[in-house]
Amino acid sequence: MFLSSFRERLTTRIVTLSTVSLVLVLAMIGGTLWLSWQLQGAGAAINDAGSLRMRANAVAIALLKGERAASPPLQLQIKEMNSTLDRLRKGDPARPLFLPNDSDVRRQFDHVANEWHSRLEPDVREGMTAADSLAISRYLLRLRTFVTGADQLVGLIERENARKTAWLRTSQMALAAMACIGTAAIVYLLYLWIVVPVQRLHEGLARIEAREFDARLPVETQDEFGHLAAGFNRMAAELQTLYRDLAGRVEAKTAELAAQNRELTALYEMAAFVNQPNDVDALCRGFLARLMLQFDADGAAVRLLTEDGQVRLIGSEGLPAVLLQDERCFAAGTGACDQRPCRQVGFASVAAFNIVSQGEKLGAFSLHFSGERTIPASEAQLLETLGAHFGTALKSRRLAALARQLAVSQERNLVAQGLHDSIAQSLNFMKMHVHLLDAATREERMDEIREIVPLLAGGVADSYDDVRELLMNFRTKLGSGDLRSAVDESIERFGTQTGIALSLDYREEGGLPLSPDQQLQVLFILQEALSNIRKHAEARHVFVTIVNNRDFSLLVEDDGQGYDPKEMAVLGETHVGFHIMRERAQRLGAALRLTGAPGHGARVELVLPAPARQTA
Incomplete structure (x- = not known):
């Protein structure tokens, strides 16, 4: 099998054809060279054979001149004659020189050579030595026969x-x-072996380009072009199959892409909707409306788990009141409504999915269909994803509500502490003096009454100032970059109320503005520090330094009576002003340091590091 395939290969045939052609050409060239060599050798033989007559005549002339054996010319002629005959007999391939390989030529040469060696040469030698005229005469008589034989040769x-x-x-x-x-022949064979298959292949490719996928090439050989034609036929068959199924595949792919696009659109619209600042009711109504529109549902409902573990209906669309009375939550999945109240009001199938957020089940939503409807896996996955989005939005709203409640609670706590530290103590002071005034009035102690009334008036004035200060503090609202104006206003109000000299050093050294919430907390700490100075310090000078650099720092110093840090440590949280400042600093993520000494004033230092600060 392999040998047959090897013989069929185009390269094998081309190499064989080239080898045969080369051998034939070389044989013909070799034959012509051999004939040329034979002709050249025969031509030299003709010259030497013709020279035999000349040399024989030269010997005859020398004998007639009476030359003897000692004569060099005669000896030379005899030697040349013998040498010529010897060359003609043996040949000389180097010249080349040889007699033709012909029996008549060989026989005639033997006759001429024998005539010379057996007759003429002896006569010459006798005539040379004895001057025998008879020998010379015989030589001359036989010379004609020798010349005739040489001519015949x-x-x-x-x-x-x-x-x-x-x-x-x-x-x-x-x-x-x-x-x-x-x-x-070579051109014809190469045309049959190469040009014709290439033309067929070109025609086949042209038909394929014209979308004639039924084009096939004949496979007539087992060579390279035969394998190429078979490969072309396989390619054309595959293209024909692919093209036949292409329309269906394109339609299916288009439908798949359209479905994916609808899913992405639904996800995008739902994500955009749930991130809007809507309340829970509006969130549920919008969620259900979009679900019904996306999945062609005839009704939908959302049920959530309450804090006590009960399932309560939160929102519905397209469902009658009879069905809404059933507060049970549908189990996640799809199915017919044979065993449910929805079957009685015209719904044939229902699909329910969980509402989850970070693995926590918050409730479920259901879609109701008037006809039989099976949710495919892709739509089920989309609905689960939408339920997760809805759960995340719901969870974020719950957390936001808790955060607001916590913030209100913290602020109420700070308000209560502020009231306790200021107004409550003043009212307690006035209550005690009212009792004293009542007792003095009943006993008509006018001197004591005159002493108590100014104290009550001063207490009322202090309480009034505390109320105004608290109202001003609670109404303070800051925007981006409003801290400097609020600080100036607080310092001006402090100077008006107390008459204490206050120096402000406010430096902006490349730091970005704080966020409004952080600015407000810094301002509250400053106001609380100034309030403590007004109530307790009896100071003459106050120094406030604010530096907005990479870190934000606030420093409030006074030259008042100061305090004993050991006593403040014993009082702990009972000193409400210090406790409020510490809570606000903790909310900021800042470090607060309170220092003081009796008779040497007090110092409040707040440092907000760069990692904790928030830009506006």
């Missing part, structure tokens, strides 16, 4: 040379014809 060689020349021409013509035929 030359004629035979020329005839053989002419025959080989004709062969050479024939070979050259055959080589030219073979070159033309071989070229045409």
Whole structure:
């Protein structure tokens, strides 16, 4: 199988064709070279065979001149004659020189050589040594026969040379014809093996480009183009299948993308809605309305768990009063209404999902349908996600309400402490003096009455000032960057009430403004510190330093009577003013340090570090 496939390969055929063509061309060229070499050797043989006549005649002339054996020219001619005959017999491939491989030529050469060696050469030697005229005469008589034989030898060689020349021409013509035929054959084979498959492949690709996916190529060989045609057919079949199913796939993908887009739109709209500052009732109504519109429901309801663990209906849309009387919460899931009151009022199916926030179940919501409706997995997951969004919004509103309650409670506590530290003590002082005044009046002690009445008037004035100060403090509201004006107003009011000299050093050193809430707490601490100075310090000078840098700092110092830190430690939280300042500093995340000494004034220092501060 492998051998058959190997033989069918295009590369194998091309290599085989090239090898055969090369062998034939080399054989023809070798034949022509061999013929040319034979002709060249035969031409040299013709020259040497022709020189035999010349040398034989030269010997005859030397003998007629009476030259003897000692004569060098005669010796040279005899030697050259023998050397020529020897070269003709043995040949000389280097020149090249050799007689044609023909029996007539060989026989004639043997005749000429034998004529020289057996007859002419002996006659020459006898005539050279004995000056035998008879030997010379025989030489001359036999010379004609030798020359005739040499001429015949030359004629035979020329005839053989002419025959080989004709062969050479024939070979050259055959080589030219073979070159033309071989070229045409190679071009034709290459056309069949390469050009035709490439043209078929090009036509097939053109049909594929024209969306004719039923185009197929004939697989007639097992070579590379056969495998390529088979691969093309497989590709065309796959494209035909894909194109056939493409419309359905595009439609299904479009529907899937549309569904996902609807889900994303629903999630976005619901997230935007639940983040709006609505109360719980408006939140439930908007949530149910969007659910009914998104899922084509005919009714919907939201039930939440109360703090006592009961399930209560919070909101509904499209449900009759009979169904709303059932306060039970539907279990999460979908199903028919065979066993529920909703079946009696025209609802065929219901879907219920939990409302959760961070794993805590807050309640459930239900969707009611007049017809049979099965919620697919994708819509069920969307509804669970919407329930989680709704639960998160509901939880955030509950936490916000608790935060507001806590803030109100804390502020009430601070108000109560402020009242206790100021007005309550003044009222207690006046109550005690009223009892004293009543007793003095009954006993008509006028001197004592004259002493008590100014004290009561001073107590009333102090209480009035405390009330005004508290009202001013509680009504204070700050926006971004309003701290400086509020500080100036508080210091001006303090100076008006007390007449104490106050110096303010307010420095902005690159720090960003505090948030309004932090500004308000800083202002309350400043007001509380000034109130303590007004009530207890008996100071002549007060120094306030505020520095807004990377850290925010507030420093309030006075030169009053001061206090004993040990006594303040014993009093603890009973000194309401100090306790209020500490609570406000703790709410800020700031450090508060209170220092003082008897007769050396007091010092309140507040430092709000950069990590705790909030920019406006």
